[in-house]
Amino acid sequence: MHAISRTAAFLAGAVIGVSALAATASASADAGGVPRSDILRAPLQGSQLSDPPLFGLVRGGAPWVISEGTARLRANGDLSVEVEGLIIPTRGINPLATLSATVVCNGQDRRMTAPVPFSMAGDAVIETHVNLPMRCLAPAVLINPLSSDGTYIAATGR
Numbered sequence: 001m002h003a004i005s006r007t008a009a010f011l012a013g014a015v016i017g018v019s020a021l022a023a024t025a026s027a028s029a030d031a032g033g034v035p036r037s038d039i040l041r042a043p044l045q046g047s048q049l050s051d052p053p054l055f056g057l058v059r060g061g062a063p064w065v066i067s068e069g070t071a072r073l074r075a076n077g078d079l080s081v082e083v084e085g086l087i088i089p090t091r092g093i094n095p096l097a098t099l100s101a102t103v104v105c106n107g108q109d110r111r112m113t114a115p116v117p118f119s120m121a122g123d124a125v126i127e128t129h130v131n132l133p134m135r136c137l138a139p140a141v142l143i144n145p146l147s148s149d150g151t152y153i154a155a156t157g158r
């Protein structure tokens with residue numbers, strides 16, 4: 001039997017390590033090699049009547065609960081929002097036909113998305129691109145009923 005030299009074992013290990021790093025780097029970049037870094041990935045919470053105004057938007061006129069929801073914002077402005085079971089609990093349904101999302105950067109720069117269908121079960125998906133300012137510090141996502149820029153019914157956070 002041949003014994004593997006320490007040098008050969010070291011080189012084989014180095015090749016495997018470099019290959020793993022290259023695979024990880026390519027998985028975190030788009031087809032053009034541009035990094036797809038997330039600047040926000042957070043759960044959504046339904047608004048309550050006791051919630052304060054956020055970034056100039058006031059909470060909706062009824063309490064809202066959500067089964068599950070997430071918002072993901074990438075540095076290039078790609079936004080993905082998934083909402084499941086966002087309803088008014090006293091009604092047991094969502095009474096609204098559409099919703100949109102507002103991305104807030106720097107505590108004041110707001111960008112609202114186009115409306116998307118919002119099911120009676122409280123489900124909706126937003127997949128879009130928003131034009132972010134050059135710097136987007138402390139990003140947040142708020143969910144707007146019927147694309148009302150002045151109201152939110154859910155927001156990122158706990």
